[in-house]
């Protein structure tokens with residue numbers, strides 16, 4: 380905050396340095412009328428002298444021209460001319476210098492102020508990482524390992540996070556945050572270098588993430604990481620369930636949107652019931668039956684027979700589907716019943 384104010388002050392000073400000389404250029408010239416009179420007199424005399432003039436009048440005209448020029452020279456220089464512009468230019472250079480210096484000394488913090496809260500936290504995490512690491516290595520206390528792990532994880536220093544959370548879990552294995560983060564790190568380490576996780580890492584990762592989700596099922600991150608892990612193992616439906624749970628627990632969380640879309644597409648291709656549903660029903664009842672123009676089908680309490688009647692004959696704004704193939708209708712009813720059991 381303080382640095383933002385400081386930068387504001389510097390910008391204002393810079394602005395003043397440029398604007399003030401120009402503004403002074405606008406100041407009324409007290410000699411203006413006299414000056415313009417003399418100037419036009421001078422021009423008139425020059426014009427007359429340039430034309431055909433009686434020889435007798437010439438000396439007189441020349442004397443008057445000389446007097447006019449002297450009077451003009453006697454006036455103080457007009458403001459707003461070269462002087463002011465030079466001043467403004469000087470101001471501009473000075474302003475650029477001041478701003479440049481300010482940028483070098485202030486910009487890191489200034490940019491931090493313009494980050495959103497979580498980005499700023501990440502930057503802070505990077506900055507505090509060495510101290511947190513040193514403290515954890517010195518005290519070997521669980522809380523310090525966890526703090527180091529969090530800072531490392533948040534700032535993308537995954538090797539450090541792996542070490543920190545690993546050590547924290549040696550001290551206390553029932554820590555969901557450490558469990559699931561260690562799991563996801565095992566699963567994704569080597570990703571940058573394009574390596575597949577080893578069989579052992581994968582199995583261990585899945586175990587850790589699942590355990591974390593069991594210990595803290597209502598923690599959004601538990602469901603998010605569980606969803607990512609299950610998706611890795613090709614368990615699309617379970618992954619989708621976990622990610623949808625995540626979205627319910629943290630409605631503002633957008634981290635899973637892409638994966639949810641991809642999983643739905645994958646399921647739709649592999650699941651004939653979902654492809655029938657997507658073709659005829661999803662536009663009104665939502666891609667996963669969660670509702671839209673039409674009601675949420677996951678919370679519906681209708682029996683199989685009642686649903687069959689509505690699908691065949693329609694109801695209210697819901698169109699009738701008399702031509703659905705019996706096999707497709709069975710698929711749909713199985714799907715809807717599955718959703719009713721799973722709930723929202």
Ligand code: HEC
Pocket residue numbers: 656659660661662663664672673674676678679680681686689690694695696697698700711715
């Ligand atoms: C044009 C939008 C639309 C489409 C397409 C549509 N529905 Fe509906 N559906 C509705 C509306 C609106 C209702 C609520 C009807 C009412 O109760 O008045 C409804 C109700 C239902 C119900 C009853 C839910 C309850 O608990 O009351 C079921 C089951 C249902 N739809 C299944 C389907 C299926 C299966 C499909 C695809 C074959 C489908 N719908 C296509 C709009 C639609």
